[in-house]
Structures are given as C-alpha cells and as structure tokens.
Amino acid sequence: MTDLAHAIDILGGIATRQQLLAIGFTGTDLTRAVRGGGIRRIRQARYASPSAHIDRVAAARVGGLLAGPSAAATYGLWAGLDPRLHISVGRNSARLRTNVAPSFSDRMTLTPDSSGRPIALHWIGGGAVAERGPECWRTTFEQCLRQTVAWCDTETAVACLDTALAVANCTPARIAEIFAAASASDRLTASRCRFGSDSGSESLVRQRLDQLGIPYRQQVEIASVGRVDFGLVGTRIVIEVDSWLYHGDRIAFERDRRRDAELVARGYTVIRLTYQRIMNDWPWCEGMILATLAALH
Known part of the structure; x- marks a missing residue:
C-alpha cells in the first residue's frame, strides 16, 4: 500500500491506471489499496495519494489538467492573482x-x-489527459507558458516568464x-521577459519602473552588503522588494536591518x-520612489 502511494507521489500525487500498470502494479493492487484507504480513486482510472494537493485532485476529479497560471504555480512560477482554478479539457x-x-x-459559477x-474550463484540441504520462494532472511546461501568456494580462504574463528565467x-x-x-501579440509579450527578477513581485516592480521611465539595474552587487534588488541608475537609491516568505522571521529581520x-x-x-504594498x-510605492528621486534635485 505504502509503495503504491509513494509511486503516485513521485508522479505528482495523481496517476492514471495505465501509468501504475506500466510501472508494475496490478489491478488487484489498486483495488486493495483503495479499499484499504491507502490511495483514493477520484474518478474512473484516476488515483490520488493521501498527500495529493487539493488543486491537483480537483483538476483530475473534473477530468482535465491544471493549465495556464494554475499550472505555472506548480512549476514554481508567478501565477498572478486570479482566484480561479484553470483546467484544460479536450x-x-x-x-x-x-x-x-x-x-x-x-x-x-462553475466549480468541481x-x-x-471557482474554475475556468478551457476546451483545447489535443488537450485530453495524457493516460500514460509522464504527468496526468498538469499541462507541460511549454504549454503552461503559452497558455499563461494567452489567457492572462500582460503584466502577469511577463512576470510568469521572468520567473521562468530565474x-x-x-x-x-x-x-x-x-x-x-x-x-x-503573444510573441511580443514573450519578448518582454528579462533576467533579474527572482520573484513575481520583483518583476512587477521592474515592469512598473519601465512604465515610469526610470532607469535601473537589477541584482546590483554592493561591497560588504551583497546583492540588492534594484539600483536606480545615476543615483545612490536602492529598492529592496520584501516578501513574507524570505523576510518574515527574526533572522531575516536582523539581516535586513x-x-x-x-x-x-x-x-x-x-x-x-513589501509584497502587500x-x-x-502601488500608488504609494510609486509616490515613495518619485519623492525620493525628487529629493535629490
């Protein structure tokens, strides 16, 4: 039972019957594991491990794949703020x-x-679940990027691509x-991605500085300090982008001070x-940057 659940975890927490049979398990193994509570059968020929993420279970239960920004999040990329779960189906x-x-x-509102x-369904030619893998719960990395650019606002799309570079x-x-x-249009959006943004929030700041026409350099190395997120060209102004993930404990607080x-x-x-700001x-952030620049003159 444990080995079967572990095998499903290796496949991302969701697996098809065909995938599990292909790696050596039998139909009897699957039946016993489901009856014993070691794994869950979430729809015909679809199985989840006990630790499978709820979004992956939802996509598989509906009968599709996590797609676009929802898939981007699983690849560690910026996914924007859309609260819906994007699912592609054939x-x-x-x-x-x-x-x-x-x-x-x-x-x-459509839901599982x-x-x-809330979910957003996308009907795609050739978008049916890949029965034999390598994954049956999300679109490929390449499809994910194309979908995110096609479905999301430009700022979110570019931030997703910036984090793909990072x-x-x-x-x-x-x-x-x-x-x-x-x-x-999508090729133009894709061409706007740049190295230097380690997070989506850094990419948003980068893009908004571009809109303001403020020249900057990213990941600037300063002696005895290390890298800073942004250095405004021609000034000694530094912008640091803080998130709770990397700046939310006592050690990080002391390091930043x-x-x-x-x-x-x-x-x-x-x-x-900060991320929240x-x-x-953003108007407050913009005001702080412009006021600091103005104080130099």
Whole structure:
C-alpha cells in the first residue's frame, strides 16, 4: 500500500491506471489499496495519494489538467492573482465532474462537484489527459507558458516568464522557441521577459519602473552588503522588494536591518517595498520612489 502511494507521489500525487500498470502494479493492487484507504480513486482510472494537493485532485476529479497560471504555480512560477482554478479539457471531453453542466457556466459559477473553488474550463484540441504520462494532472511546461501568456494580462504574463528565467533554467532563446508558432501579440509579450527578477513581485516592480521611465539595474552587487534588488541608475537609491516568505522571521529581520545600516553608511537611500504594498497599494510605492528621486534635485 505504502509503495503504491509513494509511486503516485513521485508522479505528482495523481496517476492514471495505465501509468501504475506500466510501472508494475496490478489491478488487484489498486483495488486493495483503495479499499484499504491507502490511495483514493477520484474518478474512473484516476488515483490520488493521501498527500495529493487539493488543486491537483480537483483538476483530475473534473477530468482535465491544471493549465495556464494554475499550472505555472506548480512549476514554481508567478501565477498572478486570479482566484480561479484553470483546467484544460479536450474538445470532446465528456462526463466532467462539475457542479452544473459547463453550458450553464454563464449563469452561475462553475466549480468541481466536490468543492466550491471557482474554475475556468478551457476546451483545447489535443488537450485530453495524457493516460500514460509522464504527468496526468498538469499541462507541460511549454504549454503552461503559452497558455499563461494567452489567457492572462500582460503584466502577469511577463512576470510568469521572468520567473521562468530565474527558477526554471530557461533562457530568452528558449522562450522565443516556445512562442515561435504563437500569435504576433503573444510573441511580443514573450519578448518582454528579462533576467533579474527572482520573484513575481520583483518583476512587477521592474515592469512598473519601465512604465515610469526610470532607469535601473537589477541584482546590483554592493561591497560588504551583497546583492540588492534594484539600483536606480545615476543615483545612490536602492529598492529592496520584501516578501513574507524570505523576510518574515527574526533572522531575516536582523539581516535586513544590518544591510540597511551598511547601505546608509555608504551613502545609499533604501526604499523597501513589501509584497502587500506592491500588490495592494502601488500608488504609494510609486509616490515613495518619485519623492525620493525628487529629493535629490
């Protein structure tokens, strides 16, 4: 039982019957594991381990794949703020497990039949679940990037691609290859990605500085301090982008205060922008940056 659940975990927490048979388990093994509670059967020929993420279970239960920004999150990329779960299904997919028939989704919020999480269904040619793998619960990395650019606002799309460069060993050349057959609009959006943003919030700041026409450099190395997120060109102004993930404990607090003191001692002005401020009060962030620049003149 444990080995079967572990095998499903290796496959991402969700597996098809065909995948499990292909690696040596039998139909009897699956039946025993389900009856014993070691794994869950979430729809015909679809199985989940006890630790499978709820979003993956929801996509498999509906009968599709996590797609676009929802898949991006599973690859460690910026996924934006859309609260819906994006699920792709084949053009001829049937027996979808949703609260109402998808044809009624213009009248009420569409959700899985097992939860109240809003979903966005995308009917895609060739988008049926890959029965033999390597994964049966999300679109491929390349499909995910193309879908995110096609379905999301430009800022979110570029931030997703920026984080692909940072965390997924992607290159601008690889991005261009992935989007070679995309629309002209999507190719233009893809061309705007840049190295230097280690997080989605850093990418948003980068893009908004571009819109303001403020020149900057990213990941600037400063002696005795280390790298800072942004250095405004022609000034001694530094912008640091803080998130709770990397700046939310006592050790990080002490480290950041030390860095600030070192920077000030070297004549720098430090502007710290938190994730919450960037996402919920950008006018305040913009005002702080412009006021700091104005104070130099």
